[in-house]
Amino acid sequence: MLKRTNMCGSLRTGHVGQTVTVCGWINTYRDQGRGLIFTDLRDREGLCQVVFDLEQAPADLVGLAKTLRREYVIAVTGTVRIRAGGANPKLATGEVEIVAEKLELLNASEAPPILPDDHEAEKINEETRLKYRYIDLRRPRMQHILHTRSRITKFARDYFSGNGFMEIETPLLIKTTPEGARDFIVPARLHPGKWYALPQSPQLFKQILMVAGCDRYLQICKCMRDEDPRADRQAEFTQIDLEMSFVEREDVMEMMTGFVRGLWSELFNYDIGTVQRMTYWDAMERYGIDRPDTRYGLEITDVSDIAANTEFAVFKDALGLTKAGRKGVVKAIRIPTPNEKLTRKVLDGYSEFAKTFKAGGVPFTKLGANGFETGVAKFCEPVKAELIAKLGLVPGDIIVFAADHYDIATKTLGELRQKIARDLDIVPAGKWNFLWVVDFPMFDWDDDNKRWVALHHPFTSPNPDQFGILESDPGVCLSAGYDLVLNGSEVAGGSIRIHNMKVQEAVFRLIGLTDDDAKMKFGFLLDALRLGAPPHGGVAFGLDRLVMHIVGTDNIRDVIAFPKTQSGMDLMTEAPGPVDPEQLVETHVRSTAVVEPAKH
RNA sequence: GGGGCGGUAGCUCAAUUGGUUAGAGUACCGGCUUGUCACGCCGGUGGUUGCGGGUUCGAUUCCCGUCCGCCUCGCCA
16 A cells, blocks of 8 residues: 555645655546546545546556545555646645556545535535535545544643543443433343443543542543433534632632633634623522623613513513512613614514513514603603613614513513524624633522522522521522533533532431431432531533534534434434344343334 | 424425326436636436325325424422
């Protein structure tokens, strides 16, 4: 086999005159007849034109070249020269070409069902691309994403290793844990009727590693949660998982800020500046979401007090609501000019959008030169002065309201705010707004089951100044959790953990785990906390989402080499599939699924 | 589990009110072509209209069911 000396995509004018051997796939094939053939050869670094010229090469070489087709795998030895026919500015290697002297066909290819072409790929069904993933991954764009992902994990290892973090693997076959997402489960052959679970995260193991004196831990690990996927969510995903001993909240945030600062510097030569802080409640009030996108305004204002003085039944009814101890609210977004894109039809459509979040609709109006003009103008007119003062309105502004239970009104405007920004096209490109969200509540009230649930996870510590109210006022108690938000997306989340058994037991009690339950399910953790657990805390970065931001895609499948579809299938391998009945017997499993008999 | 959109040639799409032999581009195959680079020119092959059922003289088209893909609500400590 001809031995490669250079990568196709790396050749430049500096290589002119050199004899090189390149290997790769035939990207395109242009036969000019009578012994002049051009091919663009592709490897992971790019394309380079190879020319087979009768005047320069023996006839048998040209003869073999005649048989080449798309996606054939070849090795070529030849001399690099300035292109005789003029440069192609579309290629990085466009100034040069290789004049082939030796050609080795390494492998032919059947006619490929799809071609690895970035322009084509945007038009081809994702379903087809996923089935032939190995062809799709040959595309320059996909190679760029895989390479970028690799650079990110390498940077993470370098940065954290340089800061004293040790890479430690934790088990994949673990015990099922209550709370949280649905577990994937694995039958235990050696223990009939018992099951392992796949980890939703290495959370407990990394805490125990701190108890074990490892001080600083890093792992780039797969996590599995058996829940329905979304555009930015897969059942199987990757975390950059971290934990540190003898630290407080500030120490962890500083370390993690340093990581993203270094990463953005490395990848983009971009200074992320000072990362702002915002409390959870501030985020909810002003942005209606715990991961605000601060790249644009359109902040939310509570106008309940003003709405109470209107005669609008929708407002009045909402203000009379109560749920989980919270009164209903009326909130508003002021949309300044230019807002002409928000036509009557678009604004009416927002009510349909709002209904997906269980809101009745989103009333709106517009301030003209002489008062409110459309929509719910007549109800707003009597409180015009107050609205103008509170929202800072000027003529031309559109105001959109949500009136409902606190959580519904908040979420509706939080989501609508992002939609409006997209509709107005005011989301700035090329801007990286990092934000730490802190002071989360410890618990959320589950009205259906009448109990507290941990907002983050039940190992999150209250903030040091909050221990006093943990049990007396759990709904108010704030945690030592923190989320790193980038452009409205949570890229990392973590907390200082509970390292005191008594506190941990109190939290378990509050979320309705009896002492016996806690012992059975988390006994090993409680034991560990009793046996010399240092103060510790950590973070997990969502690697997939981080890569999505960095390469600029809104599809998580783009950043995973072998992703699954929305129904959890791998279209290439056709997993999941049936197993041999013998495997079921061995693992003591009997399926209750009704399987269609095979057709014949 | 709910809502929305989609599935026709290898790929991307078209097909009038339900009506003749389901078309086009591209890919592929054959021929021609010496500076192309989305090469060009000529010719050709290629169809379980996702699958199953129903209505009808006749279904890509209408109805029912089902499978698959995408977006989304719920869910995702």
